Amino acid sequence: MGEAYYIGIEVGGTHLRIAAADPSLRVLSFEKMRSTGLSDAEDKAAYLADLMEPVFARLGKENCRCVCLSLASLMNRERTMCFSSPNLRGFDGIPLKAMLEARVGLPVEMERDANTELLYEIEHAGLPKEGIIAGVYIGTGLGNAICIDGKAYRGATGSACELGHIPVAGLEENCGCGKKGCIELKASGRVLAAIAGEIGCPVEEIFTVHADHEKVREFITMTAIAIATEVTILDPVCVVLGGGVAAMQGFPLTQLTEKIRENLRIPDPRASFRMVRSSGAPESGAVGAVINAISLGR
Ligand SMILES: [Zn+2]
Known part of the structure; x- marks a missing residue:
């Protein structure tokens, strides 16, 4: 045995x-x-x-x-x-x-x-099992998870935590999910690939060489709005940030964190907001x- x-x-x-x-x-x-x-x-x-x-x-x-x-x-x-x-x-x-x-x-x-992924990171980083921890994953799309007291939150029908698909006023593009105007159309790796295609540069250079490009700035702004929205509603212990895009060279973490803070209420959660990088294990x-x-x- x-x-x-x-x-x-x-x-x-x-x-x-x-x-x-x-x-x-x-x-x-x-x-x-x-x-x-x-x-x-x-x-x-x-x-x-x-x-x-x-x-x-x-x-x-x-x-x-x-x-x-x-x-x-x-x-x-x-x-x-x-x-x-x-x-x-x-x-x-x-x-x-x-x-x-x-x-x-x-x-x-x-x-x-x-x-x-979020359950692993909570364990790996020794984050508290009590309270709410949110995970945001910037990959091809904008992934999301919420853990409450150590358990993954599913929602009433099982379809909770679709942060990438919150609607943006005025955005008319079609999303892969079947509706229009989802925020991940502006805040995901797919957008960065499209921007790189427009500029004519390899995607790997998007943050190291083109961080000041108007559309790259827009990507950061929209990603920050998505994360700030979730933090405003949940007031989580922290946000775990992961995904292939967040692990790219030159990823503007400081700029993103500042933009998120700008969009949070005073004094909290603006002052208490904390973001933890995922291990990428x-x-x-x-x-x-x-x-x-x-x-x-x-
Ligand atoms: Zn969508």
Whole structure:
């Protein structure tokens, strides 16, 4: 009889990451691969089950407490159905939890990627488990998560924390979500790529060379407005800032922080506002999925 452990799998649009972690979150194994195989697979549950076989062979299937998934997908409140996963083929409208439980014969818990990421960062940075902590992820889109007393907030229907899709007056462009005028049309990596295309520079130079460009400034302003809106409503302990764009060279963190403060009420939360950089650890989503399962009593 070996030690108890959990399997965490982060299913992203580009990569799959699979980790095994013990109940104290010590990582026992970690692997990263491209997600094209999963995207192409007819039977998603069979594909994911095959991925776990080497872990079961090494650590014993009988010792695995739960299979914990982190997905870039909209889900129902019960976290049993994937509704829409724009970056993953064949994940729309599937009861993934039941499919995988039937296939593997183990309990399965799944959660959206922004939530698992935030749960990981709270643990990793030793942030307080009491109160509200918000996560903002500037990646291709503008991701968001809210943790209340150590648990990811889901909302009444499971669709809470869509900060990137708050409406902006006067903005008429269509968003990938199916409506018009969402703030992530001005505050995301997609915008920066478009600006770089217009200027004719590599995206990597957008902050190091073109930080003063009018549209780059607008990106910072709109990102600050989105974050300030959330802070104004929630008065969180802190905001964890992550995502590929926030990790880019020359990212104007000071400027962003100042712009957020300008938009906050006096004296608080303006004075108390605190932003923490995410670790960017490769296992954050997979291990965050394990933390989520543990927070649910698994
Ligand atoms: Zn939208």
